[in-house]
Amino acid sequence: MNSVKPYAKAVSTRLIAGVLVFLLVTFSATALSSLAPGSAAQLILGDYATPEQIATLNATYGYDLPIWQRYLSWLGDLLRGDLGVTMFSQQPVLGVVLERAAVTFEIAFLAMAVSLLGVPLAMYTASHPNKLTDKVMRSVSTLLLAVPTFVIVVLFSYLFALVLRWLPATGWVKFTDNPLANLWYVALPVMCLSMHQTAYLYRVARNEFVTTLQEDYIAVARAKGLPLSYILFHHALRPAMPQIITVMGLSLTYMLAGSFVVESYFAVPGIGWTVLSAVKSHDIPLVQAILSLTVVIFVIVFMLVDLGYALIDPRVKVS
C-alpha cells in the first residue's frame, strides 16, 4: 500500500505542473495571432480582401475579441473536442492533427527503435575499451553528432535514392493501405532521423558502461566466472538505464524538430509537413492546435521519464 502512495503523489504534482505549462503555452499561442500586422484575417486573406470579408473572418475565428476571451472560448472548444475547421480545406482541425500525428509517430517510434542499436554497440566497445573498434566508433559518433539532420537528409537521399536507387526519394503509402509499401517509403526518413539519436545514445551509454564496468561488483561477477554477455545485460545495463531513458525522452524534442526537415524533404504527410504548409497558408488555428498537441505529448513523456527513474532505481525518491 505504502509503495503506491508516493507514485500517486508524484503523478499528481507533475500533472499540476504539466497543466500549468499547457495553459501558459496555449495562452501564448492564442496571443500570437494578435501580433499579425493589421489583423489575423487580413493576414490570412491577403491584400486583396475587402473590409467586409476581413470583418466576417475576424468574427468567425474570434480575432476581434480580446485575447483572454478568445482563449477561454478556445479552451471550451478543446473540452468539447472541437477545435474548429482548418482555414482552407475546411476539415476538422482535431481530426487532421491526429491523423498527421499518427504518421509522425510511426516514423519517430521506428527511428527510436533503430537508435536503440547504440546500446549493444556501446556494451561491446565499453567492454573492450581503447581497442580499434572503440576508437573508430567514438570518432564516427562524434562526427555524426556534428551533422545536422537536414544535411543527413540531403546526403542520404542523394546516396540511396539517386545514386544507388535502392529506396524511393519521396512519397507515402498509408500503413493501413499496404504495410509493406509503407515500410518501403518509411525507410529513408527513419534512417535519417535515427542517425543522430543512435550516435547520441551510443555515446551516453558507452560512458555509463565504462564507469559501471570499473565497479567492484563487476569484478566479483567476473571473478566468479560469469560470461561477459551475462554481466553486461544483467549487471551493467540496469545502472545505465536512467541515463538511457533520459536520452530517449530528450530524443523526442529532437525527433519532432527533425520531422520538419525530414517530412518536408521526403513529402511525408506528418505533423512537420502539416506545420510547414500551414505556415505557408497562414492557417493559424492549425498551427495553434499542433503546438498544443506537442506540449501535451512532451509533458506526458517527461512525466513518464521521471517515473521511469523511480521504477528502475528504488533509491530514487519520487517527490
Added chain:
Amino acid sequence: MTDIGNPLGLNPGPDAKLSEIVRAATPWSSKLRLSGGSVSDTVAAIFLVLLILVALFVDFIPGLVSPRLPYGDFSQLPDWSLNGLLGTDDIGRSIFSRVLYGARTSMMIVAISTTIALVAGLLLGMLAGYYRGYFERAVDLFANALAAMPSTLVVLAFVAVTGPSVITIIVVLGIFDIGTYARVAKAGVISQSNRDYVLAARAMGATDGRILLQEILPNLIPALTAVMPTLMAGLIITEGSLSFLGYGIPAPAPSWGGMIASSTDLLSRFPLLILGPVLAIVFTVYAFNTIGDYLAQRLNNRERES
C-alpha cells in the same frame, strides 16, 4: 604532472626553475594541446578562433567578391583563384565567398541570441536561486514551458503570423535558451549561497545585490561557459534547418542552410556544389561540440577535486 599553477599567489621561489625544466622537457605534441585536452580540442579551438575572425573581418579579405552578385560562369569545379576555390553556384556567385559570409550570418545569430539568453537567464536564474519561493516556481514554470516544445516549431508559428524575419529568429532562439542558462545559474546560486565566503560577505553587511554580482556571479561562470558551446551548436543547427526550409535568412543573403537547400535542386547533376556549405556547418558544429565537451570535462574534474 598536472600543473596546479600558483594558487596562493606566492612569490615564485626556486620551484620556478623546476617548472621551466619541466616545460623544456615536455614533448612538442603536448604543447599543442589545451591543458588536459586532446589534439582535436586544439584543432577545434583554432577553428573557432578563425571562424570568429572571418565573421568579424570578412569584408576586409582582399580580392573576395560580393556574396550576392554573380562573378563568373557557373562551374561546380574549383579553379585556383580565391573566389573560385569552391566553384560557383547556379547563378555564378562565388561559393567560397558565400560560405565565408554565411559564417558571419551564423555567428551573428549565435552571438545575439546567446547574449539575450545569457543576460535574461542569469538574471532569472540568480534571483530564483537566491530568493526561492514563488519567484523560483514561476521561473521553473517558464523554463519547463520552453523545454516542452521544439524551438523550430515556435519560430515557424511566429513566421506564420509575422512572416519570415531574421529578428524573429534571433529573438525566439534567444528566448529558448533562457531556460537552460536560468537552470544552470539557479543550481549554481543554490549550491554557492551557503558557502562560507557568502556568509562572510553577508556578515560584513554586504547587500544582496553585491553578494549576487560580486561574490556569487564569478563562481557561476565555469558552469555557464561549459554549457554555452553546446547550446551555440544547437543554435547553428536550428538556424540552418530554418534557412534550409526557406523560413530562415531571406534569400539573397548568404546562409549555409539556404545554400544547401538551393544546391539540392541541382544535386543529381552537380553534386560538388553542396560540399562547401556542408563542410562549413559540419566543422562548425563539430568544433562547438568538441569545445563544449572539453569544458564540461574540465568542470567535472574541478568539481571532483574541490
